[in-house]
Amino acid sequence: MAENEKPYFIGTVKAIFFENPENLYKIFTIKVKKTNTDWDAGDIVVTGSFGEISEEEEYRFEGQIIDHPKYGKQFQATSYKQSRPTGRKELISFFSSDEFPGIGKKKAEKIVDELGNDAIDKILQDPHALDFLKLGEEKTQNIIEQISSNHQAEQALYQLNHYGFGPTLSARIYQKYGAQTLEKINDDPYRLVIDVKGVGFKRADELAKRLGITGDDPRRIKGALIQMVTAMVNETGDTYVPGTELIQRVTGVLRSNSQTDMTDKVVAGLRDVVKDGVLLVEDGKVYEKDLSDSEWSIAQSLKMITDTFKGVSWTKRAFKKELKHVESDFDVKYDDSQAQAIEQSLTHPIFLLTGGPGTGKTTIINAIVAAYGKLNDATLDPASDDYAISLAAPTGRAAKHMGESTGLPAMTIHRLLGLTGTEDDEFAEPSLDCKLLIIDEMSMVDTKLFKTLIKAVQPGTQVVLVGDKDQLPSVGPGQIFSDLINSEVFPTTILKNIHRQDSDSTIIQLAHDINEGIIVDDVFQNRSDRSFINCNSRNVPDVLSQIISKSSERGFDIADVQVLAPMYRGQAGIDNLNFVIQNVVNPMKPKRKEVSMGNIKYRINDKVVYLVNTPEDNVFNGEIGKIVGIIKAKENTDKVDKLVIDFDGNEVTLDRKDWANIALAYCTSIHKAQGSEFEMVILPLVNEESRMLRRNLLYTAVTRAKRLLIMVGDRSAFERSIRDQSSERQTTLKERIYDTFKVKRDVKSQDDETTPEKPQEYILTMDMVMNNAINPMIGMENVIPSDFMDKKEA
Numbered sequence: 095m096a097e098n099e100k101p102y103f104i105g106t107v108k109a110i111f112f113e114n115p116e117n118l119y120k121i122f123t124i125k126v127k128k129t130n131t132d133w134d135a136g137d138i139v140v141t142g143s144f145g146e147i148s149e150e151e152e153y154r155f156e157g158q159i160i161d162h163p164k165y166g167k168q169f170q171a172t173s174y175k176q177s178r179p180t181g182r183k184e185l186i187s188f189f190s191s192d193e194f195p196g197i198g199k200k201k202a203e204k205i206v207d208e209l210g211n212d213a214i215d216k217i218l219q220d221p222h223a224l225d226f227l228k229l230g231e232e233k234t235q236n237i238i239e240q241i242s243s244n245h246q247a248e249q250a251l252y253q254l255n256h257y258g259f260g261p262t263l264s265a266r267i268y269q270k271y272g273a274q275t276l277e278k279i280n281d282d283p284y285r286l287v288i289d290v291k292g293v294g295f296k297r298a299d300e301l302a303k304r305l306g307i308t309g310d311d312p313r314r315i316k317g318a319l320i321q322m323v324t325a326m327v328n329e330t331g332d333t334y335v336p337g338t339e340l341i342q343r344v345t346g347v348l349r350s351n352s353q354t355d356m357t358d359k360v361v362a363g364l365r366d367v368v369k370d371g372v373l374l375v376e377d378g379k380v381y382e383k384d385l386s387d388s389e390w391s392i393a394q395s396l397k398m399i400t401d402t403f404k405g406v407s408w409t410k411r412a413f414k415k416e417l418k419h420v421e422s423d424f425d426v427k428y429d430d431s432q433a434q435a436i437e438q439s440l441t442h443p444i445f446l447l448t449g450g451p452g453t454g455k456t457t458i459i460n461a462i463v464a465a466y467g468k469l470n471d472a473t474l475d476p477a478s479d480d481y482a483i484s485l486a487a488p489t490g491r492a493a494k495h496m497g498e499s500t501g502l503p504a505m506t507i508h509r510l511l512g513l514t515g516t517e518d519d520e521f522a523e524p525s526l527d528c529k530l531l532i533i534d535e536m537s538m539v540d541t542k543l544f545k546t547l548i549k550a551v552q553p554g555t556q557v558v559l560v561g562d563k564d565q566l567p568s569v570g571p572g573q574i575f576s577d578l579i580n581s582e583v584f585p586t587t588i589l590k591n592i593h594r595q596d597s598d599s600t601i602i603q604l605a606h607d608i609n610e611g612i613i614v615d616d617v618f619q620n621r622s623d624r625s626f627i628n629c630n631s632r633n634v635p636d637v638l639s640q641i642i643s644k645s646s647e648r649g650f651d652i653a654d655v656q657v658l659a660p661m662y663r664g665q666a667g668i669d670n671l672n673f674v675i676q677n678v679v680n681p682m683k684p685k686r687k688e689v690s691m692g693n694i695k696y697r698i699n700d701k702v703v704y705l706v707n708t709p710e711d712n713v714f715n716g717e718i719g720k721i722v723g724i725i726k727a728k729e730n731t732d733k734v735d736k737l738v739i740d741f742d743g744n745e746v747t748l749d750r751k752d753w754a755n756i757a758l759a760y761c762t763s764i765h766k767a768q769g770s771e772f773e774m775v776i777l778p779l780v781n782e783e784s785r786m787l788r789r790n791l792l793y794t795a796v797t798r799a800k801r802l803l804i805m806v807g808d809r810s811a812f813e814r815s816i817r818d819q820s821s822e823r824q825t826t827l828k829e830r831i832y833d834t835f836k837v838k839r840d841v842k843s844q845d846d847e848t849t850p851e852k853p854q855e856y857i858l859t860m861d862m863v864m865n866n867a868i869n870p871m872i873g874m875e876n877v878i879p880s881d882f883m884d885k886k887e888a
């Protein structure tokens with residue numbers, strides 16, 4: 095092999111024996127015709143991501159020979175090209191073949207004489223290359239199309255590979271743009287930032303440089319702005335970013351390789367992206383257009399539901415009577431706020447119910463459903479055609495809990511709406527055919543999901559939203575539930591009385607104290623159902639190992655013991671703790687089956703968590719399962735390693751390529767555990783990641799414990815979390831609601847003690863941006879604030 099020459103194989107594809115349509119990954123054998131390696135067998139297995147590969151066709155593959163631990167030597171292709179006729183003779187017979195009607199031998203010779211041995215490349219690059227043949231436009235076009243359809247995917251993927259994209263990302267890009275891949279990318283590589291998940295600004299920027307796009311090119315500035323807004327809202331959970339901060343940050347990023355100040359160009363770029371309809375600016379706030387639209391859409395849907403509600407047909411007396419029946423049926427006496435909640439939910443189009451653990455939210459949902467059935471003479475039989483009640487929650491676990499406590503079908507919001515949890519959801523416009531909709535665990539619902547949910551509600555439906563507003567807000571941007579409550583536009587009940595009867599339980603009281611910001615020594619005292627072990631982060635793994643061993647000696651099933659940590663990195667982080675606990679509860683033993691995926695080993699009985707939504711398998715993000723089978727590649731006809739996982743009675747088999755969708759779950763993030771409860775929760779909290787020490791995070795973790803809670807770590811980390819009063823997320827949903835419901839804002843914000851005014855520096859008008867608040871030197875004389883406004887407002 096010549097120096098610098100990449101290892102290659104040329105050969106005909108014999109049999110494709112694996113294809114993943116999602117990422118174009120394929121495995122096949124080729125009959126080797128030529129190679130610059132020392133491979134001397136007639137066939138070789140080739141793996142990689144390929145656009146179109148046809149059996150019996152000849153290709154040239156570049157890559158490397160690897161020694162797969164199980165399958166032996168194979169060629170891992172990083173790029174490929176359809177093998178083309180290169181010699182004069184081969185080219186002539188290619189062009190005169192049946193593929194190109196109208197071209198005989200003579201014309202084929204003419205083509206090769208005129209264009210030479212790289213005739214195919216020339217035709218692909220220049221649509222006029224064949225003009226000299228004077229075949230007429232239609233015929234010429236047909237020939238070009240025939241050649242490019244053969245070579246399109248291959249060419250695009252080849253080029254993407256040369257641009258430095260790995261096979262998976264290249265495949266994703268090709269899937270997005272298809273035939274126009276190269277054209278689109280060459281025109282504006284920064285479009286990848288918006289269009290293709292996994293391509294960030296830096297990546298696009300590297301490509302742009304190769305394509306000769308300069309540092310202050312408007313496309314570069316636009317790309318940086320869009321990426322920065324997305325990154326910032328995802329990081330903060332706000333639904334917008336302050337204009338000045340955005341401009342400063344983007345200017346900083348763009349300045350990295352040039353010293354000239356770009357502020358004025360960034361401001362101009364912002365105006366352009368706004369014109370393009372990707373971002374939107376209002377009062378100094380910059381939004382992703384989608385998120386801003388979602389806030390408006392939510393407000394409008396809520397207004398529609400409110401306006402179309404026709405009231406109820408029964409009297410207050412009838413309600414009181416029915417409440418008595420329900421009390422006797424369920425053998426419970428509702429306290430005043432509970433009774434009020436039941437009545438309000440049944441007499442209003444939209445009702446919000448919030449309360450901490452054990453305050454009776456589930457109890458109220460039961461009562462609402464029962465009373466609704468009786469008062470409206472509505473059937474509670476799900477099998478009946480007239481059944482019109484929908485119960486849903488954001489996670490599978492929470493939905494299951496809801497289903498069990500009501501005895502009625504409950505499902506995830508995704509499933510209720512027929513969403514797939516993929517990017518296609520953005521375009522979904524579902525419609526909900528029910529008269530009463532109850533959503534539990536509302537604090538976990540983010541802006542975009544709520545938009546789709548509430549838009550699906552039909553006129554005349556009653557909507558009851560239930561949750562604990564003090565828990566962590568949703569992972570995605572927004573804080574829908576607390577915004578709705580704080581708007582004070584909708585009837586709301588805040589349940590405060592703890593009803594859970596087990597008088598020995600001190601966990602619930604602790605949770606309420608944390609929520610109130612009360613630090614008493616009691617937090618760190620050992621009680622019958624909770625304890626605190628003071629140690630530093632280095633000792634956390636060791637202490638945890640001991641607790642886990644003890645708990646299993648005492649008969650606790652590891653499925654009931656959940657370690658919850660706020661962060662992934664570090665000694666006390668999720669990744670390390672999973673490794674440590676796995677070695678305690680499920681260590682490697684001789685003759686035991688084990689499979690690896692990177693650094694992670696999976697064994698039978700391992701506890702794992704599912705990380706995506708796959709409704710077709712009935713498994714959803716956050717569900718915890720147990721590995722019950724390992725089928726090695728050599729043991730099955732597909733020749734791939736498989737894991738069989740039991741998700742609470744639902745057995746799912748995952749091929750190796752899908753293992754990225756699971757993780758060990760001895761320890762999971764507090765975010766992931768939201769909506770689930772466990773018999774025993776072990777909570778390590780250390781000072782290392784101080785930005786994680788939030789009151790709502792601690793509160794959420796503590797409220798996951800049903801029976802036992804063990805807190806481990808720095809006492810000061812717990813104290814800091816309880817003391818934390820970090821500000822709420824910045825959103826404008828309340829304003830959208832006030833505008834849509836025509837509520838006078840000034841009156842509202844004066845009354846509203848729970849939502850303090852935003853700090854002054856955040857209330858930036860675009861005038862302030864324009865008035866050179868950032869850099870007095872920039873010349874923006876010709877720019878006026880309305881340039882930044884959405885057409886709607888201008």
Ligand SMILES: Nc1ncnc2c1ncn2[C@@H]1O[C@H](COP(=O)(O)OP(=O)(O)OP(=O)(O)O)[C@@H](O)[C@H]1O
Pocket residue numbers: 426427428429432449450451452453454455456457458593594595
């Ligand atoms: N008015 C009441 N009188 C007596 N017991 C009650 C009353 N309300 C609720 N309970 C009981 O208190 C316990 C907690 O109630 P419930 O499960 O409804 O609370 P929750 O707010 O849904 O709690 P969590 O969020 O922790 O699930 C239950 O055992 C329930 O039966």
